[in-house]
Amino acid sequence: MFKKLFYLLGIAATIILGTILYQRFCCSCYLNEQTDNGLDKTVMLPETSPNPFILNGSGINYQCNDSFDFLQNNSALISPVKDSIVMGLENLKEILIANPKQKITITGYATSDEKNTTTFENLALARANDVKTFLVAKGFSESQFDTKGEILDAWKTSGDTLLGPIKFQFSELESEKNTEDWSILKNEINANPLVLYFNTNQSSDNLSKEEHQKVIDIAKYVNHVSDAKVQVVGHSDNTGSRELNMNLAKKRAEFTKKYLVQNGIKNSNIEVSAKGPDEPISDNESAEGRAKNRRTVITIK
Incomplete structure (x- = not known):
């Protein structure tokens, strides 16, 4: 008789101890309880x-x-x-x-x-x-x-x-912006586009603070204007053959596209093209001029 009684007491003590330990260590989230007047109150567990x-x-x-x-x-x-x-x-x-x-x-x-x-x-x-x-x-x-x-x-x-x-x-969300507001942002982006420069045969995405802000502005525009397209155009200097430079320009544009995708711009919103050495912005006769021509230009189409 006493043996059975001690056995039952042991089971009861185990249940009580297990409940206390579960509440102390397992229930870690905030819970919402309802008070008598129907209002929610937040109960914070340890x-x-x-x-x-x-x-x-x-x-x-x-x-x-x-x-x-x-x-x-x-x-x-x-x-x-x-x-x-x-x-x-x-x-x-x-x-x-x-x-x-x-x-x-x-x-x-x-x-x-x-x-x-x-x-x-x-x-x-x-x-x-x-x-x-x-x-x-x-x-x-x-x-x-x-x-x-x-x-x-x-x-x-x-x-x-x-x-x-x-x-x-x-x-x-900035839903209060109207079409005119977004057009202003687009014009600002295109008037002073994001331009990334590259070393010879190399790619780089070490952006300055100003350049990073331009990426944020582009992402903001694309995420709010459903049919927006980002245009990424790759350029090169004239060192080597035209075919080589077209390939380099395309790789730089694709590299830039990958970076934009990683920063919140959908892949489907980005169009990539290459113009190689065809549109230089500086003299290819100097090292400084060639460096300026090795670039990608990012605008809103």
């Missing part, structure tokens, strides 16, 4: 992560203790992504589908001592774009996300892993 995953905008208030993490000096998102994040993203997808005017900026972070081996301006921007690529693969609309990067002196790490160097910020 936080264990220093940089939690947060979605806080119109129609959604979600947080969990897991996060988008990255290895140091690396732009690739560590996978698999935790289920608690996926759950929040599913909620976000419903919100964005129902509110196509909603837009989100993904900010990536990196430390000043990390090495950037990507084609992006910095490692922080590369991380933001990798998260954007992940979301698009999950069925999100690419046009509802912008990306930016910030370099900081330090970030919370665990071993060689940066914990949660990603932030989501909600904003509104």
Whole structure:
């Protein structure tokens, strides 16, 4: 009799202890509860992560203790992504589908001592774009996300892993812009087009701050004007045969197109062509003149 009683008490104690431990360590997300008067209130369960995953905008208030993490000096998102994040993203997808005017900026972070081996301006921007690529693969609309990067002196790490160097910020689409406003932006882009210069037989995308802003403006225009086309034209100097220079010009244009795609401009919105040595803007007789002729010019068609 006593043996059976102790056995039942042991089972009850195990259930109670298991419930306490589950609430303490497993339920890490924010929950929405309804009060007696029908209003929602937010209940925050214990936080264990220093940089939690947060979605806080119109129609959604979600947080969990897991996060988008990255290895140091690396732009690739560590996978698999935790289920608690996926759950929040599913909620976000419903919100964005129902509110196509909603837009989100993904900010990536990196430390000043990390090495950037990507084609992006910095490692922080590369991380933001990798998260954007992940979301698009999950069925999100690419046009509802912008990306930016910030370099900081330090970030919370665990071993060689940066914990949660990603932030989501909600904003509104610029739907208030009318056709005339977008025409003004197009004229500004074409009046002072983005021109990238190249070393002999080489490609480079080390953009200045001003050049990077031009890429942002082009992406902004294309993402809001449905039939917009970006024209990328490759040029070369006259060193070597015309056939060789036409090939170099085409490769430079394709290289530039790849860079634009990586920075949020859809592949289908970009047209590429090459004019080789046919339209020099400077004298090919000098090294300085030839350097000016090795270029790609990016405009809105």
